[in-house]
Structures are given as structure tokens and as C-alpha cells.
Amino acid sequence: MADGTDFLYPFIEGDERDAGALLVDLAASVDAKVAAADALRETTFARLGTEVSVTARSMADRFRRGARLFTFGNGGSATDARSLASLFGRPPAGRPLPARCLADDPAVLTALANDVGFELVFTRQLIAHAGLDDIAVGISTSGNSRNLLSAFEHAARDGLLTLGLAGYDGGEMRACGALDACFVVESDSVHRIQEVQAALVWRLWSEVQGCLDEDAPGV
Amino acid sequence: MTARPVTAAADLATTALTLARRFAAGATMWCLAPDWPEHAHHVAVEFVHPVIMGKRALPAVAVVDHDPVSWLRVQVRRHDVLLVVGRASTAGRSVLERARIWGLTTVWIGCGPRPEPGAADHVVWVDDDGPAAPYDGRVTQPYHLLWELTHVCFEHPGLLTTVDDAADEVCVTCSDEGSVAEVVEAGTAHAVVRDRRGTTTVDTLLVGAVVPGDLVLLHAGTAIARIDAVDAVARGGAVEAGRT
Numbered sequence: 001m002a003d004g005t006d007f008l009y010p011f012i013e014g015d016e017r018d019a020g021a022l023l024v025d026l027a028a029s030v031d032a033k034v035a036a037a038d039a040l041r042e043t044t045f046a047r048l049g050t051e052v053s054v055t056a057r058s059m060a061d062r063f064r065r066g067a068r069l070f071t072f073g074n075g076g077s078a079t080d081a082r083s084l085a086s087l088f089g090r091p092p093a094g095r096p097l098p099a100r101c102l103a104d105d106p107a108v109l110t111a112l113a114n115d116v117g118f119e120l121v122f123t124r125q126l127i128a129h130a131g132l133d134d135i136a137v138g139i140s141t142s143g144n145s146r147n148l149l150s151a152f153e154h155a156a157r158d159g160l161l162t163l164g165l166a167g168y169d170g171g172e173m174r175a176c177g178a179l180d181a182c183f184v185v186e187s188d189s190v191h192r193i194q195e196v197q198a199a200l201v202w203r204l205w206s207e208v209q210g211c212l213d214e215d216a217p218g219v
Numbered sequence: 220m221t222a223r224p225v226t227a228a229a230d231l232a233t234t235a236l237t238l239a240r241r242f243a244a245g246a247t248m249w250c251l252a253p254d255w256p257e258h259a260h261h262v263a264v265e266f267v268h269p270v271i272m273g274k275r276a277l278p279a280v281a282v283v284d285h286d287p288v289s290w291l292r293v294q295v296r297r298h299d300v301l302l303v304v305g306r307a308s309t310a311g312r313s314v315l316e317r318a319r320i321w322g323l324t325t326v327w328i329g330c331g332p333r334p335e336p337g338a339a340d341h342v343v344w345v346d347d348d349g350p351a352a353p354y355d356g357r358v359t360q361p362y363h364l365l366w367e368l369t370h371v372c373f374e375h376p377g378l379l380t381t382v383d384d385a386a387d388e389v390c391v392t393c394s395d396e397g398s399v400a401e402v403v404e405a406g407t408a409h410a411v412v413r414d415r416r417g418t419t420t421v422d423t424l425l426v427g428a429v430v431p432g433d434l435v436l437l438h439a440g441t442a443i444a445r446i447d448a449v450d451a452v453a454r455g456g457a458v459e460a461g462r463t
Contacts, residue, residue, distance in 0.1 A: 015377050016375055016376075016377030016378050017377060017378070019236055019375075019378050022232075022236070022371075022372070022375055022378060023229070023232045023233060023236065024232075025371075026228075026231070026232035026235060026236070026368045026371060026372075027226070027228040027229045027231070027232045028228075029367075029368070029371070030227070030228035030231050030232065030364055030368070031228050033364060033367070034228075034360070034364075037356075037360060041356075075264050075268060076261050076264055076265060076270070078260075078264075079257040079258070079260045079261035079264065080257070080261070082256075082257040082260070083255070083257045083258075083353075083354055086255070086257065087354045092350035092354075093350055190270040191270070191360075191363035191364075191366075191367065194356070194359065194363070195356035195357075195359055195360050195363065196356065197356070198354065198355050198356030198359055199355045199356045201354065201355070202351050202354050202355035202356075205354075
């Protein structure tokens, strides 16, 4: 800049060369974000602790009757849904339970998306696989994913236990009436929401395992 | 480039700057998590499809082939990035080793007992030995933060032109006397080999017959010794046994 004010914008010409100040800023921003996630986890656990326990009890009762767990989500939430299914299905300790993720098979997903529309990619799989005693868990950050809302409505009609995880203000998931439980992580950061959702999933899994241990005969 | 970071926050900061520099230079980031493939997919989707509108899409790919070394060998280019998510005991170790021979920058995010120093160019670690960290968000958070910080670095274009060339620094797999290379094509007395500097033809009379994929130690245009792939990994130090 020629007007003598470029000292106010030291980086604007792309001639910044010393990374030291940036690295200090980045590290400070990490500390702030981690602290924000810790605080969000704490307030969310305090608010939802009872609901998590009640849901864990219902899930354990269904698993005892032979329930299968189906999980779903889009994008990063699809990977979180897969992580949830893998935690229940192949746990690092405790009882393995029948759980799988409906976002895992690209042939099925693309066939359904191409032929019937993306809104039905999970619903159609529930129609094919799920029954009365099963459990459906959908993960979203916005709470507004059409394909999750559709799957929840179908699952509720078919008598499945339905659990949704959402962020922000819970979106349509919180209000839809098709969910037996909806854990809303109240934040507007997608990343902090997903991190705290994962912590809730771990708590839920631990409590389901605890319920099944209590129920185990003769131990 | 910089002094060894002393906290996870500092590790993330230096890793993000390296990543931004690599992406600015045209790198692809290959993501591998043999024990928790969902993490490899999560990293890839974060970078390819940013959660914040307007941020640039960056090339990141989840590696899901059952033989990642064979799959990556033909996909990667020098100066790409390999990001592994896994414990110190992960099968991804052998891929990290090959990736450095191919000239990639390596990043390792994990939890539990730490790998030995220098096991990857950048190590970001969750020091918790329990079973929960891969599932409860604590292993996810470092790569979320890495994405956020990498995009902050893109706001500093002047810092991205400095090539932080880890491949030109002293590598854990080689001394200043020679470097490890992978055989690409084998002849009777010569072989085409690939190392962190590129592809070249070397004399193989000293080591005898080699086949593609073999590792050899190079010195002055000659393969002077064979290296067992397991030895090459072990040269980085002892591997702590994983818990799972």
C-alpha cells in the first residue's frame, strides 16, 4: 500500500515471514477451544444425565429381548454414527451387541439416492432390516437433516426405540415427536457439538453395559 | 524448523502450519486409521467439505484398502501428507515408514502410550491410556482443531511460501551416510529405486537379487545393504505394546 498505512496491516501484502507470532496465537486458540469444549461437555452432562440413564435402561431392555441397533447420519455425523455402531458392536471391553451403521455401504446408499432420493436412504434400509424391538439412533448437528427425520418417523411408526443426537437448538429433531429421546448439545460450533456428542455416546454405551451387567443372571 | 513443541497445543500449531504449507504447494493428505476407520473418513470429509461455508475444499482422502502400502505406493506424490490416527501399536506404523521413504510428510494422531520420538514428522497425542479416548471425542478433537488452525494459516499467505521440507531434514530412517530406498523395478545388476528425493537407478551388485518393494540402503549411487521392512520400523526405536 502506498498511503503509508500498511503498518496497520502487516500481513496484507503477503510478505509476512516470521511464523513465531502465528504459532503462539494458534496454540492460545487451541487452549481456548479445548476449554470451551470442556465447559460444554460439563453443562451438557449436567442437563442430560438423567435422560441418558433412562435411555440406556430402555436400550438395555431391548437388547435383552434381542434388539439390533441401527445408526445413521450424514458427513462427519455418518462417521460418528459408525463409531457408535462400532463401540456397541465391537467394544474395547464388555458385551458386544448387534449394531451397525446404515451409512457404511456405498452401493446401497448410491442406489437409494439415485432411485428414490437422498431423503429416503436410511428409511428404505430400516424398512428392509428393522423390526419392532430394534433401536434407531440418528446423529446430526443441525437437527434438520431430512433423511434423518424421515427415518425417525418410519422407525417410530414401526415401534423401534428412537434416539436422536442434535446440536444448535435441536432443530426439527427436537420438535418432531418421533423421538423417544433427543440429546441436544446446545452450541453453534459443529466441531464442539460433535466432540460432546461423542462423549454422550460413550456415557450411553457405558450405562447400557452397566444395565446389562446388573441384569446378568447368577453372576 | 522450530524448537520441539512442549504441549499438545504447540504440537497442533506447528502441525497446522506444515499442513497449510503442504496444501498450498499442492499436496494431497492421505488419511489412515486401521483400527478406527471412521476417524480416517471423518478427517477426509472435514477437509474436503468444510463445515464453514466459504472455506476452501482441500484434497484429503480416506485410505481403506486392506493393503494400504500397495494402494498408496501408486497414488501418492512426493511432498504429499500421510495422516495416521491410531495407537502406538497401530498397523499404520509400517505405512508411516514407507511414506517417509516416498518423501511424504507424516502426521500421527493417537492416544495411550506414546510412540518413540521421531516416529512421525508431527505427533499429536492424547496421553490417556484408557479405552474411551477413540470413542468419546478426545481423538476427534485434535483433527477438528487441525482443520480449524490450517484454515487460520491460509489467512497468512506470506508464511505459506516457506517450504518446511521435512524430507530434507535428517530422517529417522537414514543417517547422513545414506538413505533408505524402495525398489521399483529390478534388473540383474541395477534397480530403479524410489526415495524421499525421487526416483533413480542404482547398482545392486553388492546386495544381490532384489524385487519390487524391497528396501535397500543407498550410498553413492549403490545399494550397499538390504533392509528388512520390520528392521526399518524398529530403527525408530522399540515399539510399546498396545492394550487393545
